[in-house]
Amino acid sequence: MTAVSIIMPVYDVEKYVGKAIESVLMQTYEDFELIIVNDGTRDCSMAIVDSFAKADKRIKIINQENKGLSAARNAGLKKAKGDYTCFIDSDDEVNNQMLSIVMNKLSEEQPDVLMFGMLIEKVIANEKVVETVKLNSSMEDYITKSQNNFVLDDTIIELIGYSTNKMYKTKTLREHNILFNEDIRLLEDINFNELVFKVIDKFMIIDDCLYHYKRRNRNSLVNTFQQNYFDLQMAGIQSRRKIFEGWGIDDHIIERLVGKLHMKVIKGSCSNLFINLNDLSFREKCSVINLILRSPLTIERVKQFPTATLEERVLTIIIRKKQCLILGVISMIYSLNTKHRKRSKDKRINYEQSEKNFISKTLVRENYYERKS
Secondary structure, eight states: OOSEEEEEEESSOTTTHHHHHHHHHTOSOOOEEEEEEEEOOOSSHHHHHHHHHHHOTTEEEEEEOOOOHHHHHHHHHHHOOSSEEEEOOTTOEEOTTHHHHHHHHHHHHOOSEEEEEEEEEEEOTTSOEEEEEEEOOSOTTEEESOGGGOOOOHHHHHHHTOSTTEEEEHHHHHHTTOOOOTTOOSSHHHHHHHHHHHHOSOEEEEEEEEEEEEEOSSOSSSSSOOTTHHHHHHHHHHHHHHHHHHTTOOHHHHHHHHHHHHHHHHHHHHHHHHTSOOOOOHHHHHHHHHHHHTOHHHHHHGGGOOOOSHHHHHHHHHHHTTOHHHHHHHHHHHHHHHHHHHHHHHHHHHHHHHHHHHHHHHHHHHHHHHHHO
């Protein structure tokens, strides 16, 4: 039996899929299968995949009509033969030591789920990484059969939401018939993890950052307008809440965490309305904010909002007084400043890159003429 099944859905990623596959094939640990699911891609991605598959028999290909990320992952799960299963997005990359590191830990402890750290990398048009955020837990080599002594922090809360930073015992997934919900197009990972953590006995965390999550300025569900953004995020909070409750976390701590997450969702909902492109007028955007502020969950959870900073205190007052117009104006100004800063930063980066290219070409020419003379 294969040790690890790596599932990689592919859809319109011809610019990135080659590097994603290479990062897998360069693993120092070699006992794995790479299941690539062609989710009805419309570009030349599969021509690139086929060229790799001809050279490496560990690559298995599944072809299907476009059904979305969750359906593609499920197709891979049903074919997985590995003792453990992990997921890699076809526009991301992994550390070439990933499997060696995790398999060493898995062979010792054999947890149902192993979670590792991530590097969140902001990438510009030429694939240059311009910013890296390290996201890993300080709970190095944490392992337990019961999470009632689990200590939560902001990093753990964020890491829990991903599926690409985890190794799942395939037997556990199969025994409990755990699959991704194909009706969910956003935050499908946290919904999946809710189902997983509900049934597992043994959970392990290591602090190694082994997954390179690439954050690009490209059309995706992450950075496009979502009509039901608030409701989807509320479902995500509910999934986290159920995970925390299953771990035996104190109710008071859970309420504080949920309140903090709700605060972030309100900010995110305003960003979704004013930063992401949509056809709503200012009045319509304020109407959406009004519904959010008058939501029974918002009214209840505002009492639990942490207010450590002046910004948080001001936001709390606005929410309690249901001042949708004020929040709309603030969000509009913030979005304009954000877009301006982004354009300025992109221009600066492009200028610096052009300057480097010019200097490089100049040096090449000078070296050429020196040799000629």
